[in-house]
Amino acid sequence: MAMTALKPGARFKSAVSDAQVMVIKAPAGEHELSCAGVAMLAGADTAPDGVQADAADSGETLIGKRYVNEDESLELLCTKGGAGTLALDGTPLEIKQAKQLPSSD
Amino acid sequence: MNISTILDMAAEAFGERVGVVCGETRLSYAELRATAYAAAERIKASGAAYVVLLDVSSPAASVAVFAAAYAGVPYVPINYRLTADEINALVERASPAYLITSGELRDKLAPRDDLTVVDRADFLAARAGEDAVPTEVGDDPRAVAVQLFTSGTTGKPKAAILRHENLMSYIVGTVEFAAADEDDAILVTVPPYHIAGISSVLSSTYACRRVVQMPNFDAAGWLRLCRDENVTNAFLVPTMLARIVEHLAATGETPELPRLRALAYGGGKMPLSVIQQAVRLFPNVDFTNAYGLTETSSTIAVLGPDDHRAALQSDDPYVQKRLASVGRATGAVEIQIRDEDDGVLGPDQAGYVFVRGPQVSGEYKQQGSQLDADGWFPTRDRGWLDRDGYLFLEGRADDVIVRGGENISPGEIEDVLLSHPAVADVACVAMPDEQWGEAVAAAVVLKDGAQASADELQALVKGQLRSSRVPQSIVFKDALPYNETGKLLRRLVRQEFATPD
16 A cells, blocks of 8 residues: 555555454545555555565554554554554554443443 | 444454344354345345334344445334334335335235335345355445434434444444453343444444343343343333332342343433432442433433442532433533523533534434534433533423423423322423413322322422422323333323313
């Protein structure tokens, strides 16, 4: 994935692991999402030959966690877990702390 | 964005866990997904533009929500208690349709060329193979996920629209994925066509919490099912909790439900006396009051267990009173109170309740969006926020009694009348009055064998509230008119007092 506009609802998958995400909220303009240092893939795209995960990245992306950038203009939901740290334009994303509500329905 | 992601994630993380139980039927998340996949293919092949459910609560309701989402068409559950004419009028507004029904309900349907009618058992019979993945699941956040007909207590039902982005915002913003323990189970008694019925499927699937369905509520059956299925959580509308409390009082039974941890209630005004008794009967249970509307994708304010305890234990009347509130905005939405001219009101000032947030659709199919330029939705409920943001509701804007220019909330008078030991139920409504324009009238239901005179009840109100609140006319009834989800039909009560004496 080169620089792409990130639209809410769009899905991306890691080129080097099982990780998948859905965009909940996104900043304007074009950006690059990566996982384990490798650009993520949109829709039916397949990984280019020979791509490899950043060997120094021991991170894990966890199903059900939300990932945000520093100003929370980007929010992703991990819909399938996998190896690798998520990053926006090279900056690693953080897990958004959940506000646990009492179950109401 | 697509709500089917919720089921995909549950099946991915906890495929073997039981997701829904109804009678003898138990389906795991993997089975739910395989059934929804297969149903989606048949829905698409039928050419339907809607998936309609005309049925009681069953696993077919859970499957249908997600199958419609995989197929990319709105899910439209219809109130099966309506008359055949009413049902057919709604079906016409949701056609061409793939319609799931069962038994005698099928006989209510008028034949149509653009209907594919499927029996519930057939709908649930087919499962997709291990590797069968639905083709081209849409991800447009603006696509319509659910279309719900409002109960139409004041006219022709409106078709409220909830988009995938509304429902996903609600779930992701208020539920933690896989938050439930393996042994958790929620008992769901609301019908599938109620917003709480839909949000319970979505919330519980996302939390990976087993749903136990109860298609026909009765108090003894509810207590039995809680025990037999080791239920930990339950949601009830006020009339259901009232019946459970009455049942326990009548039988002298002590509820033995050691697993029950949390009871949530909502969907109408909870009489203070009922919640006070319930807290005593279930001392180890956490109570949560949830307030929400169809047009807001369910819950927007919550009075949580800690709020209940704080109110019950406080010496400060201002805090004690919060037991009668619906709690604070969830954090996924903002709430504002406005006056007649859209001016924003401060704490403790009563007016109209407005809400804003990504889960708020505020949209009807024919009438369009009701949001203002800044995204605020007028709920048409009246109420106020206290100094810490606790929301108190006074009733629907249409239910307010205007006596000589003074706005009177029926709720405060009803609370006083319900405090009389002989009064079982009460509704205060406006009645025409030559001098004041409108005056207060009350329909009262007395407890079995109990006595109270109109004079006595009028004196009670006069002693606690201003004289303008005293019901000018009181009638005694055997029961008040409620719809099937426990909403009081004030329109019918008003008819009792339609002509001045």
